[in-house]
């Protein structure tokens with residue numbers, strides 16, 4: 001019988017690990033016995049997160065908008081067991097009105113950032129290892145101004161399906177979160193508790209998702225040897241309500 005991989009003494013790399021869903025996943029991975037290397041673009045946030053995570057964590061700066069920075073990030077990591085990418089830069093804007101460079105940033109960060117990261121990480125990734133990318137419920141519930149964010153999220157889902165054969169026996173999956181209570185969502189709603197509560201009230205479970213729930217999903221995809229090419233929807237049913 002094939003059993004769940006343990007994360008004990010495994011190396012888990014999390015790009016976007018200094019905040020929100022990535023930081024919660026780093027905490028959970030350490031709790032499961034892993035060593036964690038986090039990456040993000042702000043050195044201050046990175047240092048603060050590494051400090052809060054404790055001795056099993058280290059961090060290096062990386063900018064998912066810069067291929068050379070991604071290569072330098074992985075050059076400092078000789079071997080890894082699991083890669084989780086939560087970092088992305090979202091630039092909403094109406095297709096006919098927004099600055100085209102801003103719109104392209106959605107794809108440059110989430111899609112091309114994932115592509116560059118996968119290319120740099122895979123030669124160092126254990127054969128039993130995994131890659132987890134992040135998309136979003138926007139693919140199922142597009143809104144005005146979110147078309148390119150949705151396309152970028154959809155692109156990483158297709159990327160994961162499409163790479164299964166090339167990366168095997170390494171595995172690749174995606175988590176598609178709905179609205180989660182993180183600094184990203186709070187910031188997007190002006191750090192206004194009333195707006196956050198109003199959004200929560202529109203959801204079937206009458207609450208936002210918690211970063212710890214994302215972390216559990218991420219660890220499940222890392223540890224379950226049968227999960228491959230999957231998009232795990234984590235939205236409390238909001239996509240269907």
Ligand SMILES: NC(=O)c1ccc[n+]([C@@H]2O[C@H](COP(=O)([O-])OP(=O)(O)OC[C@H]3O[C@@H](n4cnc5c(N)ncnc54)[C@H](OP(=O)(O)O)[C@@H]3O)[C@@H](O)[C@H]2O)c1
Nearest residue numbers: 016018019020021040041042063064087088136180182184
């Ligand atoms: N929260 C939600 O409701 C929700 C819903 C659907 C999808 N998502 C997706 O889930 C992912 C994580 O979101 P979150 O809520 O955890 O956001 P968050 O709290 O803002 O965390 C984002 C992380 O990405 C890093 N990051 C941002 N730009 C970067 C760059 N250019 N290069 C490298 N790292 C960068 C940030 O650190 P630095 O600032 O230091 O770079 C931070 O560690 C995102 O892809 C988001 O689109 C979130």
